[in-house]
Amino acid sequence: MRMPTTELAERSVMAGDGATMVDVSGLNVGFKNAKGLVRAVNGVDLQLKRGEVLALLGESGSGKSVTLRALIRLNPEHKSIVSGRIVVAGTDVTTLAPEAMQDFRGGVASMIFQDPGLALDPVYRVGDQIAETVMRHKKVSRQEARKRALELFERVRIPSPERRLDAYPHELSGGMRQRAMIALSLSCDPQVLLADEPTTALDATVQIQILLLLRELQRDLGLTVIFVTHDIGVAVEVADRIAVMYAGRIVETGPVAEVIRGARHPYTLGLLATRAHGGRLQGRRLRTIPGNPPDLASLPPGCPFAPRCSSVEARCREIEPPLVELGPAHRMRCVLGT
Amino acid sequence: MNLHTPAPPPPIDIAQTVANSPGYWTTVGQRLLRDKVTLFFGAVLLLIVLMAIFAPLIAPADPYKTNIIRRLKEIGFPGHPLGTDQTGRDMLSRLIYGGRLSLFMGVMPVINALIIGGMLGVIAGYMGGAVNSAIMRTMDIFYAFPSVLLAIAISGALGAGIGNAILSLSIVFIPPIARVAETITTQVRNLDYVEAARASGASSLRIIRIHVLSNVLGAIFVYATSLVSVSIILASGLSFLGLGTKPPEPEWGLMLNELRQAIYVNPYVAALPGVMIFMTSLSFNLLSDGLRSAMDLKS
Numbered sequence: 129m130r131m132p133t134t135e136l137a138e139r140s141v142m143a144g145d146g147a148t149m150v151d152v153s154g155l156n157v158g159f160k161n162a163k164g165l166v167r168a169v170n171g172v173d174l175q176l177k178r179g180e181v182l183a184l185l186g187e188s189g190s191g192k193s194v195t196l197r198a199l200i201r202l203n204p205e206h207k208s209i210v211s212g213r214i215v216v217a218g219t220d221v222t223t224l225a226p227e228a229m230q231d232f233r234g235g236v237a238s239m240i241f242q243d244p245g246l247a248l249d250p251v252y253r254v255g256d257q258i259a260e261t262v263m264r265h266k267k268v269s270r271q272e273a274r275k276r277a278l279e280l281f282e283r284v285r286i287p288s289p290e291r292r293l294d295a296y297p298h299e300l301s302g303g304m305r306q307r308a309m310i311a312l313s314l315s316c317d318p319q320v321l322l323a324d325e326p327t328t329a330l331d332a333t334v335q336i337q338i339l340l341l342l343r344e345l346q347r348d349l350g351l352t353v354i355f356v357t358h359d360i361g362v363a364v365e366v367a368d369r370i371a372v373m374y375a376g377r378i379v380e381t382g383p384v385a386e387v388i389r390g391a392r393h394p395y396t397l398g399l400l401a402t403r404a405h406g407g408r409l410q411g412r413r414l415r416t417i418p419g420n421p422p423d424l425a426s427l428p429p430g431c432p433f434a435p436r437c438s439s440v441e442a443r444c445r446e447i448e449p450p451l452v453e454l455g456p457a458h459r460m461r462c463v464l465g466t
Numbered sequence: 467m468n469l470h471t472p473a474p475p476p477p478i479d480i481a482q483t484v485a486n487s488p489g490y491w492t493t494v495g496q497r498l499l500r501d502k503v504t505l506f507f508g509a510v511l512l513l514i515v516l517m518a519i520f521a522p523l524i525a526p527a528d529p530y531k532t533n534i535i536r537r538l539k540e541i542g543f544p545g546h547p548l549g550t551d552q553t554g555r556d557m558l559s560r561l562i563y564g565g566r567l568s569l570f571m572g573v574m575p576v577i578n579a580l581i582i583g584g585m586l587g588v589i590a591g592y593m594g595g596a597v598n599s600a601i602m603r604t605m606d607i608f609y610a611f612p613s614v615l616l617a618i619a620i621s622g623a624l625g626a627g628i629g630n631a632i633l634s635l636s637i638v639f640i641p642p643i644a645r646v647a648e649t650i651t652t653q654v655r656n657l658d659y660v661e662a663a664r665a666s667g668a669s670s671l672r673i674i675r676i677h678v679l680s681n682v683l684g685a686i687f688v689y690a691t692s693l694v695s696v697s698i699i700l701a702s703g704l705s706f707l708g709l710g711t712k713p714p715e716p717e718w719g720l721m722l723n724e725l726r727q728a729i730y731v732n733p734y735v736a737a738l739p740g741v742m743i744f745m746t747s748l749s750f751n752l753l754s755d756g757l758r759s760a761m762d763l764k765s
Binding site: 242251 | 490657658659661663664681
């Protein structure tokens with residue numbers, strides 16, 4: 129995906145002047161399984177102001193989805209161990225009672241899923257699913273809830289919305305389904321939107337439409353968005369800031385322009401180098417980062433990226449990489465900066 | 467050079483396409499209508515059920531009235547189109563009335579098991595972990611005994627009677643229904659749309675009511691239909707052994723037992739209750755097969 133470079137600078141200035149909406153610090157999430165404890169997230173810090181869009185970038189298994197789910201306590205409770213501070217929209221999520229948590233999900237923070245074909249119940253008409261959620265959060269009649277669903281369908285620009293409300297998920301195209309999913313997640317006026325790779329399951333042409341829609345909705349409704357993706361192009365398209373995750377840690381974070389143009393962490397540099405440059409470099413081998421992500425059940429001491437790092441030093445395998453300030457909002461975890 | 471001027475695409479009336487697409491149950495109905503076998507046995511079953519319900523209006527004679535002179539008459543005897551039994555009671559009337567008890571004793575245990583077993587299965591499947599193990603391993607204990615033996619053992623221990631027979635059969639059918647419900651619930655529980663429902667604030671109860679039950683009910687309902695055929699046979703078997711209905715009540719299984727001695731005198735009449743049991747059981751079985759394939763839209 130092409131980068132609209134001219135927009136980059138102004139965008140980072142525009143956003144992020146409101147109250148803190150997401151405040152996560154020292155977040156650890158582990159999953160218990162037969163082998164022991166899988167450390168999916170290790171000491172993640174995230175701060176987002178109202179109206180900011182953050183892209184969590186990383187490959188599969190880097191802990192980005194788990195981080196996202198931790199914000200609304202969606203990880204299986206009896207199988208996971210969560211520690212750290214999670215405050216979303218002024219509410220401490222970790223201490224919320226189950227009933228209050230249910231009001232919180234959808235009402236304050238809601239989520240968009242990767243595959244809308246799986247995230248919508250196949251046996252219910254999409255309009256009914258939205259109406260059901262509206263009725264759950266706001267004490268309104270079914271008729272009013274339907275009206276709200278229609279409004280939302282118009283909002284996400286589904287053509288002939290009245291009839292689409294009565295369609296089953298399998299009768300809609302992938303893009304249309306994701307629009308319905310977005311309508312569902314916005315149905316109860318959330319302040320924080322968590323998007324878990326919402327464009328990964330879609331065609332390239334539909335992807336850009338959905339991204340533009342999300343960006344537009346975010347601006348109009350003043351949403352705070354955390355956008356999980358493994359596609360740098362997508363991250364650049366939607367986000368004000370990028371946080372790159374590796375092995376459950378944020379290795380580099382900063383405004384989009386700074387991270388893309390002035391990346392310092394070897395992993396971020398590696399990711400940027402792996403991008404396919406359209407047709408310009410046709411016939412050449414794509415660059416890859418050698419090796420595989422580490423086993424999260426038995427992390428080695430020191431930097432988890434060390435085994436794959438091109439500029440690895442002896443101390444990388446011994447000490448935890450320190451947090452290095454590269455700019456006013458640009459930080460990374462690596463010994464290189466010291 | 468005019469390379470390529472794409473003609474404007476013809477306007478597609480998307481709205482029309484959407485409005486015309488039928489719902490799930492409409493499609494199931496249409497598929498059932500095309501399935502002649504299922505339709506036929508459905509009709510047979512409907513006939514048997516209607517016969518049982520309207521027995522007092524249909525039966526030509528009193529099913530309890532004995533006649534010592536006209537004992538064990540053959541089929542086609544004047545006044546008794548299907549003959550008489552060992553005490554001279556009209557067979558046709560007794561077969562019609564017999565449907566009431568036989569169907570009741572066949573269907574009731576399955577309904578009981580559907581409610582209790584379904585609930586246990588959904589709870590086990592949804593809660594998972596220790597709750598699942600506790601419920602499902604208890605169910606497995608019942609699997610250790612053959613169902614007929616288990617029904618006889620429970621009935622025998624509790625004493626003869628319709629109530630005890632229904633109770634024992636209910637216990638026999640709870641484990642298989644719970645197992646089906648548990649399997650489906652476990653599958654549904656891990657699907658994305660259940661997580662999506664949780665992410666939009668649905669409670670566990672709400673998820674079960676809205677998302678799990680809609681998936682579980684169809685499947686266990688079809689399975690229960692097939693169990694009715696087994697249940698009718700087992701109920702008749704219990705009555706045959708004297709553990710269900712007591713004489714002089716008309717019930718197919720009991721009638722079969724009572725006519726046992728007449729098998730050499732008048733074999734066709736003696737076989738009639740068996741024919742009824744067979745027809746009813748077969749109809750339920752084929753109906754269940756038909757429903758299953760009609761409701762499985764993937765095939």
